[in-house]
Amino acid sequence: MYLINQDNNSIQKVGETTFRELGFRERDHLQEWIAKNPSCLNEELLIIQKEFSGFSDTNERLDLLALDKQGNLIVVENKLDDSGRDVTWQVLRYASYCSSLNTDEIINIFNAYLGDGTAQEKLEEFFESEDYEERLNTGNSQRIMMVSGSFRKEVTSTVLWLMNYGLRIQCFKATPFKMGEQLFINFEQVIPMREAEEFIISMAQKNRDNIEKQEELKSRHHIRREFWEKMLAAISPVSQLYQNVNASKDHWLSAGAGMSGVVYNTLITKSYVRIELTISGRSQEENKEIFDLLLAKKNQIEEHFGKPLGWERLDNKRMSRVKYEEGDVNLFNKEDWDTMIAFFVEYLPRFENAFKNAIPEVNRSLRK
Structure with a gap:
């Protein structure tokens, strides 16, 4: 040295x-x-x-x-x-x-x-x-x-x-x-x-x-991948959000929302299924600003979606999110798969549509 x-x-x-x-x-x-x-x-x-x-x-x-x-x-x-x-x-x-x-x-x-x-x-x-x-x-x-x-x-x-x-x-x-x-x-x-x-x-x-x-054939990774393959096939006729996304071994799938640092996530676990809009860019300050601008459009967004959403600003964390989920399902119980897939088929297109206008408006506001 x-x-x-x-x-x-x-x-x-x-x-x-x-x-x-x-x-x-x-x-x-x-x-x-x-x-x-x-x-x-x-x-x-x-x-x-x-x-x-x-x-x-x-x-x-x-x-x-x-x-x-x-x-x-x-x-x-x-x-x-x-x-x-x-x-x-x-x-x-x-x-x-x-x-x-x-x-x-x-x-x-x-x-x-x-x-x-x-x-x-x-x-x-x-x-x-x-x-x-x-x-x-x-x-x-x-x-x-x-x-x-x-x-x-x-x-x-x-x-x-x-x-x-x-x-x-x-x-x-x-x-x-x-x-x-x-x-x-x-x-x-x-x-x-x-x-x-x-x-x-x-x-x-x-x-x-x-x-x-x-042994790996029995692992959770294979179960998740198998579920995502079925889910993606079922969702493709009603939403193009994941048309370029492959089945994954992880418990989530992500797709861009048309704005830097903002993505749509679908999550599967042993206790719930969830759709969420995650705001996780590099700047915590900008993430909170984006969340607040979306929150100002809460009534309009929830009216389009048709149900109340979970709005989580998460002040002490870099990310924020808006989510909709249902519990009482278990990914590792294949008898629950039809219910879980039906959830995504029904609510993912509605969730995406609810933010369709709001996200570009927020993006334009940040650029001013």
């Missing part, structure tokens, strides 16, 4: 050092730095516990427990200047312990970490959705991140072998630097190399798909 000196158009080397030489400790320093700024590991993570030891029949404790944006639990294990020989076996044990954690347990763990009972609110904010619960820790989706000043060959060899079987493991080299009184640290993902990560993951996924093909 070099420091650029613009005054004399030169560079000056920043000296590499070690955590031991600087007097830093694993728990007091490296762990705290990552907990306070987990984005140093190259993605947006939510730390839900430190020094977690809530495993049955063992006193072991992992350094950091986190969630990624897909709801996967991540075990983060930190070492200082040397990974040691046994860290791979250590983190595999932790991941296996975490695999049994259910949604309620994860929420309780996070509440214990926060200490103020706001775990559900923080989770909704992180996932930007109230329907995050079915994403949490599904199947064998646990991930592992190891952070160390260096990794022994025994560790790197084992990690590369495990990755071939679909385990999501990443190794980050944490290197401290010193220049005068200034200290720096660099986190570099060394396994898998970031440039090759997507390819390695895709190959591992292919291997896992071959091994678990029969």
Whole structure:
């Protein structure tokens, strides 16, 4: 690492050092730095516990427990200047312990970490959705991140072998630097190399798909895709909104509403079906302005729709939405599918038509 000196158009080397030489400790320093700024590991993570030891029949404790944006639990294990020989076996044990954690347990763990009972609110904010619960820790989706000043060959060899079987493991080299009184640290993902990560993951996924093909046929992803295929076929004669949208494994389908940051969503869950207009552009201020302009047309919009709608400004969140939903249905009960599809056939065209004039009017108002 070099420091650029613009005054004399030169560079000056920043000296590499070690955590031991600087007097830093694993728990007091490296762990705290990552907990306070987990984005140093190259993605947006939510730390839900430190020094977690809530495993049955063992006193072991992992350094950091986190969630990624897909709801996967991540075990983060930190070492200082040397990974040691046994860290791979250590983190595999932790991941296996975490695999049994259910949604309620994860929420309780996070509440214990926060200490103020706001775990559900923080989770909704992180996932930007109230329907995050079915994403949490599904199947064998646990991930592992190891952070160390260096990794022994025994560790790197084992990690590369495990990755071939679909385990999501990443190794980050944490290197401290010193220049005068200034200290720096660099986190570099060394396994898998970031440039090759997507390819390695895709190959591992292919291997896992071959091994678990029969089991995956029973998964929720396939159920959702099957439902969406039936729903899209049924909706096409009455609405062109999703004519260019394919069936998805997710619990929602989205289509543009003709305005930046504004989309139509249809959602299916184990407790309700919903149609919503989501306002989720980059600017929270503009999102609220769009919502307020639509809200001013509430009577006109609801008259076109024929029923009251749910207007949710969500002042403390970036997004806002207008929704219509019905409960007492379960996506995973195929006997409810006819009722759910009938809901979309009847109400999706009416919902789209209700906003047909209002959205262009709001768009024009913003451009003035």
